[in-house]
Structure formats: structure tokens, C-alpha cells
Amino acid sequence: MSSRIIIFSSLLLLAFLLQAIPVSSMVAEFSISWVLLITIIWQLSIPRSLPILLVIFLGLLMDVQTSSLLGAHVASLSLILVLISGQQKRFRMFSIIQQMVMVFILVFIHQLALLLMTWGISDKHFSLSLWQPALISSLVWPWLSVIILAKFQRIR
Amino acid sequence: MQGFRLSIIFLLSMLLMWADENTQLLKTPRYYFAYVLQPVNQMALLPSVIGNWFELSAQSHDTLMQQNSELKTRNLVLDQRIQRLISLETENIELRELLGASERIDDSVLSTEIITVDEDPISQQIMINRGGSDKVFVGQPVLDAKGLMGQVVEVQPNRSRVLLIADSNHEIPVQVNRNGVRAIAVGTGQIDQLKLIYVPDTADIKQGDLLVSSGLGMRYPAGYPVAEVTEVKHFAGQAYARVSAKPSAALGQSRQFLLVFNQDAAHVPDKSLWQEKP
Secondary structure (H helix, E strand, O other): OOHHHHHHHHHHHHHHHHHHHOOOOOHHHHHHHHHHHHHHHHHOOOOOOHHHHHHHHHHHHHHHHOOOOOOOOHHHHHHHHHHOOOOOOHHHOOOOOHHHHHHHHHHHHHHHHHHHOOHHOOOOOOHHHHHHHHHHHHHHHHHHHHHHHHHHHHHH | OOOHHHHHHHHHHHHHHHHHOOOOOHHHHHHHHHHHHHHHHHHHHHHHHHHHHHHHHHOOOHHHHHHHHHHHHHHHHHHHHHHHHHHHHHHHHHHHHHHHHOOOOEEEEEEEEEEEOOOOOOEEEEEEEOOOOOOOOOEEEOOOOOEEEEEEEEEOOOOEOOOOOOOOOEEEEEEEOOOOEEEEEEEEEOOOOOOEEEOOOOOOOOOOOOEEEEEOOOOOOOOEEEEEEEEEEOOOOEOOOOEEEEOOOOOOOOEEEEEEOOOOOOOOOHHHHHHOOO
């Protein structure tokens, strides 16, 4: 059990590193939150093992990294985790297409939550460009889940 | 059970956000928290550093020679312009003395380089590689070789965040270089477009006009190029014209910038010159 936690924690760190890599503004529009995807996978594959302190720590780091309000990423991450907690078995029953749709919706909610939480402060324009990261995430999902989720399910 | 704990965290983080927005308490922790991020960011920069190194070392001798001679010629031209500038500056100071206006001091600058572009598709912000340890301050103007880029909005120990003039949250007071008509240039969120607001329908402003910073906002130094007018539209019955402009600075391409250190960014002439006597 603890070895999985170590593996997942290092995956999370790797994801965070991946997000910190500078990209050109063209690519940036389509860049996705790897940390979010890994946390979703963690929560789905070994439920109730996700250290909440780690979520808080990572969320705060992402807030400082992206200069958003302290707590914005913590809130949006925990919102997604609340949404999928208790849904692990149902999620596993889904076909891969259904899973991709679910991931699309989850990432979209995450983006929307982040936008809404800074609504009054930044008065950013609401634009439909929110769907791009969600789309890319859902396209990446099958590969990630095959590599990571399937592996851990076999160990169980 | 976990869902419950997560909900508590959700509420607590809401509280945290409120505190961050409405109090100054979290500013210092945030600054020091950025130290934790430093190794991560340095590692993340590795690919681009390696890429740049390869690009540099893969250039042929001929290309470098050619580049070198081009730079030398350019340098010569610039040197010649500076000579003229010096005499113009002294002349300007003398004229200002005659007018009784305060003397305009040349700004001191610090060069800096871009690190990342904001991944958020709706904001126009970049990170640069200078921070609190280089005495960068919030509100500091940033220029590139061709014009104003934007201003510093957040300072971390070794990097800072710059809000570009094209961001939809950004506004800068400008004036037409040709005749001094004043307006406010607002970002549209698109990197290559600004719009001017509160331009009277009858104002003398044409396509191709250069807009320079007026320095009236007390934030940007006066006289730097900001944008070039690309389109002026008049509407019958409307009080204001719709004016679009294209930023002079290469917002999407520049990699090298200058941070301007100038305490009284706006040059405001002596009060007796513009205030009516009672």
C-alpha cells in the first residue's frame, strides 16, 4: 500500500514539474492540468488513500505558481475529488468513451470553478476557450488510464 | 468520510481566498512559499536551456560571422543616433529650463528575459527572470526594443509576473504622437489588438497614428511608443468613435525586455504652468 502511495506521490511531483515547463503561447492554450488528472486517477484506483495534506500542499504550490488567490487550486481540486469520491466502482464499469466524457466534464468543471472563484477579482472574460484543456485531457485519458489505472487494478 | 473532510477543506480554502483577497496577511507567506518552487522551476527550465544551447552551438561559423558583422553595422548606426540624441537631450533640458519645467531624467534600466507565458488562455501575462532580489517592484514598467510591454503585477524572490498591455484587465493612458490627443488604450485579451476608449467622435485621430504613453496614470514613463492605430470607425449619433490599435512592442515574440527604474514615472510639469491662478 505504502509503495503505491510513494509511486503516486512521485507521479504527482512529475506532473507538477511537467506543468511548470515553459511552453509557447500557442501550445499553452491547449495545455492541461496533469496534476488534476493524476489526482483523479489516484482517487479512482485506490480510494481513500489520497493524503489530503498533499492535496493542500500541491494546491497551494499551484496557486503561488500561477499567481491565483491562495486556496483557489485547493478548492477546485477538492471539489473534483468530492465529486468522484464514492463513484470508483461505477466509474470502472464505464466504457472508455463514457470515461472520456466524464473526464471532459470533470476538467471542464475544474476550469469553470477556477474561473468563477476569481470572477469578482480579476473580471476575466468568460470565453469558450475553457473547453480546450478539457478536450485534450479527455483524449489523453485512455492512455493514462491504460498505463496507470490498469496496472494498479491488477495489483489489487 | 473522505468526502466530508474534502468538503471541509473546500470551505477552508474559500476562507483562505477571502483572506488573501481582503487582507495583507498572506502576502509574506506567499513570497516565501515561492522559494519552495524555485528548484521545480529551475528543473522545468532545463529543456529550454538545453535546447537554446544546442541551437547556439549548432550555428555554423559563417552564420556567426555574418551575424557579427550585421550587429557591428547596427551598433555603428545606433551609436551615430545616440550622438544626435545627446545633443537633443541637452537642447531639451535647456528649453525646459527656459520654460521653468522640471528636468526630465533619463531612466535607468535592468535587462530581463522571459521564462514562461501564462498557461491560462484568457489572460495575457508572462513571467520574467528578475524578482525581489533585483529590487523589482509591483507596478514597474516593462519595455522591449520597440515599445511598452506592460507592468509587473507580482514579485517573487527570483522571478516576477508581468501583465501585458493586451490583457483585458490592463488600461494605459496614451496620446497621439502627432497632435497630443489623449485617450485610454485598453487591452482586448488578444495579443495583437488594443482598443481606445473615450475618443470623441470629432477627435483628430487617423489610421497609422503612433500612440505614445502620456504618463498621466503616474505609472508609466511618458513618451514611450505603445501602439499604432489600425482602424478608426465613426458611428452616426454616437458620442465616441471606435478605434483599434496594434501594440508597437512584439508582445508575442520578444524574449528580452527592460525593466525601467524611475521613481517619478510620470513627468508632471510644474503646477504653476497648468493650474489656473486664483
